[in-house]
Amino acid sequence: MNIRRLAWKNLFRRKSRAVFTGLGIFLGIGTFVALSSLTMQMEGAVRDKLDRFGANILVVPRTEQLSLGFGDIALGGAQVAHAKLAVSDGEAIRSIELKDRLRSVVPFFLTATDASGKDVVWMGLPAEEIAVARPWWKVSGMLPVEKGEVLLGSEAAALLDKGPGGTVLSGGRTFRVAGVLFPTGEKEDSMVIAPIGDVQALAGSPGNVTFFEIAALCKDCPVEDIVAQIGKALPGARVSAIRQVVESRKAAVDQFRRLGMAVSAIVLAIGGLMVFVTVMGSVQERTREIGVLRAVGFRRRAIVSLLFWETGWVSLLSAVSGAVLGTAAAWLASPLFGVARTEATVTPAVIGVVIGMALGFLGSVPPARRAAALSPTEAIRSL
């Protein structure tokens, strides 16, 4: 017989109380682990989705605004590019130190030219990169897959009165309309989108690039470092992170985390309160027993130790079962939150067990102090 065993025996004597004490921790840790696991899975899913969503770094030629005037008369200004970008600059971008974080580097070329007698903007990009660069596009018909095929923005299609299977004439060439873009609300709606080589040929600028769109994998988002490295690789280019996209990614993830933490904190606080109330009740109920233990020579520390062991057993069992349940619940529920089932993550469960033990300990400190401070006189009066 030792204090540990004495505590264990007492738990079995008061099973319903032990279950009630543990219930708070069980539910608290179960909720915490379930929400934490879900949040972690959702964070990953959101990051992946947002990473697939599109570019977050833009590379354009460095330009300067020149003011033109004659005497006091202002004649407006003009942008002067320091250097043009070329398709080959894509290789320089892909050779930076953080190249592993680059999911796609897509060159774009824009030019305004005739299309079946109408002036429209042509946007060229590698045909095979269209689905990567604009995964959210919905198309009636097909995406262009080879030279001589174009995709019309919805407004451009209306302007040219063309649809899938139709043709567009430009620069003495005939282009087949592979598909028409559903309205996006973006500038692409009024553009003709074609393989970059065709657009460069129409503009007479083979190999030239207007800008690069780069999608960086943003798990820990060292986007500033990527920007700096690309800037170093292309001194004549202006490289900028599309801050809004990056920030919105972080905000979305943080929102999930905050929600999970808030709900977990509330449930854990309730669990801690349940421990406090039940252990305090137990101390009051067991005044006589504590009196007997004091009478047979138990020191105050031994009484505290007895209560801590009791709460410790309950906390351990409840926290472990809560963690198992929470992990299983998160795994089962993940498809409901739009997250694919992956391997269950152990970290929230381990943290949950530690928190559960700490919660049990904290919840039992005031009752244990009260029990230790209980004078034998007070306890003996009830004998």
Next chain:
Amino acid sequence: MGPFIKLDNVSMLYGNNGTFAAALCGVSFSIVEGEYAAITGESGAGKSTLLTVLGGLQVPTSGRVVTAGVDLSELSADGLADFRKRTIGFIFQAYHLLPYLTARENVMVPLSPEKSSHREKSDRADALLASVGLSGKENRLPSELSGGECQRVAIARALVHDPAVLLADEPTGNLDTTTGEQILDLFSEWHGRGKTVLMVTHNRANLSRSTRIVRLRDGLVEEDRRMSPSGQAMGLRG
């Protein structure tokens, strides 16, 4: 032989909201080592309070209690706990066994904070249970034992630390006459080994076993007499 227990002008007041009641009013007497003293008196005379003060469960409002050379008023709460463990064995009228523990485990309870092995503690408990006539009932719960058997377990629990003093509060109060006699036989046996026994009792039959009778009345010693082996009063006070 010098006094083993010495009470010097001990008073105990219980108070609440400015109202005080005196349970002991300047009690002084001494107990020699190896005495078998019965503390008797009417209800409310202060008998149980005196027992708890002697056992270091309560610190008197005033006065001094010195047991085995230790001034209890100088001990901290933990010091008093250690004193009780080393020196005192308590036996209560209602046994106060822990209902979820077997007879053996109840006897082992005072040993719980100690680091000795389970086997060692268990052997000690079994030997004590055997000495109070409970061999073969070590694994029974209190609910499976008679009142007399429960009191025997309580006695074994009180003796597990081999204390110098046994303090008993109406130990036969809940038992029939025959069982009560058997319990008193155990006390006599313990006393026969040179230990000091102090027993609070109403029961006249219990007084005949003692070597000394201290009668309290309204918190004061009304009568204090030593008894000869033949049961004749030798007289001290009263």
